[in-house]
Amino acid sequence: MAGTKKTTADAVETKTVAAALAADKKEAAKTSKAKTTKKTETKAEKADETLKETKAPAKRATKTVKSAVYVQFAGKEFAEKDLVDAAKKAYVALGNKASDIKTLDVYVKPEESAAYYVVNGEGSDQYKIEL
Numbered sequence: 001m002a003g004t005k006k007t008t009a010d011a012v013e014t015k016t017v018a019a020a021l022a023a024d025k026k027e028a029a030k031t032s033k034a035k036t037t038k039k040t041e042t043k044a045e046k047a048d049e050t051l052k053e054t055k056a057p058a059k060r061a062t063k064t065v066k067s068a069v070y071v072q073f074a075g076k077e078f079a080e081k082d083l084v085d086a087a088k089k090a091y092v093a094l095g096n097k098a099s100d101i102k103t104l105d106v107y108v109k110p111e112e113s114a115a116y117y118v119v120n121g122e123g124s125d126q127y128k129i130e131l
Contacts, residue, residue, distance in 0.1 A: 073110035078131060084110065086129050089118035094126060 016120075052103045069080035092098050096119075105118040115129040 024074075070109050070112070076112070076131065078108070080106075083115055083129070087115070087119075087127075088131055091117070091127070092121055 071078045071080075071083070084104060087104055087106050088098060088101065091101065100120070103118075104119045106115055106117045107117070110131075113131045115131060116123065117127045117129065119127065
């Protein structure tokens with residue numbers, strides 16, 4: 001028979017080659033892990049740097065615009081502030097407390113020379129100011 005017989009030298013060589021391949025695989029795995037770890041660390045470092053560099057936007061100073069509303073009709077003029085103050089006084093004159101007012105809406109009706117007000121969403125025929 002012309003078979004191949006393994007000799008002791010062949011067996012040792014096969015084991016050596018197998019051990020070398022196993023060592024290469026371990027080294028490749030370590031290198032791969034090291035690269036992955038480096039990439040992860042690099043990404044984390046970049047994220048940290050980005051967070052450090054990103055500052056909260058500077059708050060802009062808000063300008064307060066002064067405004068006034070005037071109602072003019074039939075030679076008369078009324079300021080918004082005056083109408084609101086008159087509505088508050090009229091509400092209190094009806095026996096209510098000024099501290100009860102949460103919201104106050106004023107409706108001016110020039111054709112009637114009157115203003116009507118609504119307190120906390122509730123109106124009444126009594127809630128009227130003669131202009």
